Amino acid sequence: MSSLAVLEDLPSGYFVEETPRGILAVHADSARALHEAGYGPDQDGDLVASELAGRRPLYQFGPAAPPEAQNFLIRRFSHGGLLRWLTGDRFLRADRPFRELILSDALLRMGIQTPRVVAARAIRDRGGWQLDVMTRRVEDSVDLGWVLGAMRRGELAVPARHRMMERLGSLVRELHLHGCPHADLQPGNILVNLSALEDEPPSYWIIDLDRSSRRSELSEGERQTNLARLYRHVARRDEQHGPSLSRSDAARFFRGYDPDGESWRKDWRAVRERHVTALSWHRMGWLLERVFGGRRPDPRSTGTVEAPAPETR
Structure with a gap:
């Protein structure tokens, strides 16, 4: 035993x-x-x-x-x-x-x-x-935090970023369809192949599943809360370093998340409402975390760290 x-x-x-x-x-x-x-x-x-x-x-x-x-x-x-x-x-x-x-x-x-x-x-x-x-180790990959920084700096071609955002929406859709709302759904916990920054189709890995779980089915509210978590982390980076995503990038994400076009408008409104409602509390928490929590600055958002060079095979 x-x-x-x-x-x-x-x-x-x-x-x-x-x-x-x-x-x-x-x-x-x-x-x-x-x-x-x-x-x-x-x-x-x-x-x-x-x-x-x-x-x-x-x-x-x-x-x-x-x-x-x-x-x-x-x-x-x-x-x-x-x-x-x-x-x-x-x-x-x-x-x-x-x-x-x-x-x-x-x-x-x-x-x-x-x-x-x-x-x-x-x-x-x-x-x-x-x-x-x-x-x-997932070789030849970077996390979505680095990708958002590259988007912010204008280093990704529009077709590549559209492919990446649509596939990202599909990944989150797959997680939700299988009853798994990632407990810490944020850019640092999503990896993508380096070749996707050029012309290759994007391939994503989800990492750090601590405190995550599965259930038979997610309610609409559970889905939207999880989407709002991802949006909050992206919005926090954008508030600190400048905008990374365009309206067309967001549209591509929801095309991947809701390919039938049945719920994306409702989901988007709910995500925005949740974000605005909780923003003051989150900002206070972020401030306290910076002062007392010892949080390290993330160099991926500002371009002070380079993506790893692909391995030669």
Whole structure:
């Protein structure tokens, strides 16, 4: 019997290792590489900070690790907003990374691209738990935050940006049709292939599924609330750095989200109303977060970080 009930629901191919301090769920195909890298239920091995930019720190294995392990990224859970200042990376519940693993596997089986989870881990730490999720790196990709910055700077041709926005709408539609309102639907949690910035069709991956869940069906209000979350994050960037999306970009998004044209007008009005109603509260929260929460500025919006060069294969 596992110490956490959620471990009984792990997909096939994963097994659990436990010590008095830690719990590790790992896929059988990657277990040997992780063991050789020194990563276990209560050991990090040779972890170093990743060069990838983002709101939350990412880690990877150093050069001494096996080549396969060097393709893995480790996201250490951290609280958002003011809680980051109070509790850092300690959590009361140990089950969150394992629930994310289960949801990620379910979305992959439904045809929604998300990086496959290699391992999930919880370690006892200072009266709580330190939580990790390890995934395979999505090569030759950037996140939507970087893309919006490029749009703002006029670096994307109109046909490319229209293709990207329409496919983005389709991605969110697929999530909602499968009953999954991403708990943190925002540009930093959506990756797109670098080649889409030129002439290739866009291919998206959804990442960071912590606190997300699935249900049989979403109500209209749940859909619109999730759309409003995405819009709020884009609007926040635009307020800080200048507009990134045109009216035609928004129209392309809703063409992908509502290809039959039955609900997009109603959805758009609801999104705008929710945004305007909550804007004052969100601005106050953003201010407090900047003052007390230790939020790092995002260099992707201003062009102070470059997109990674595509790998030569």
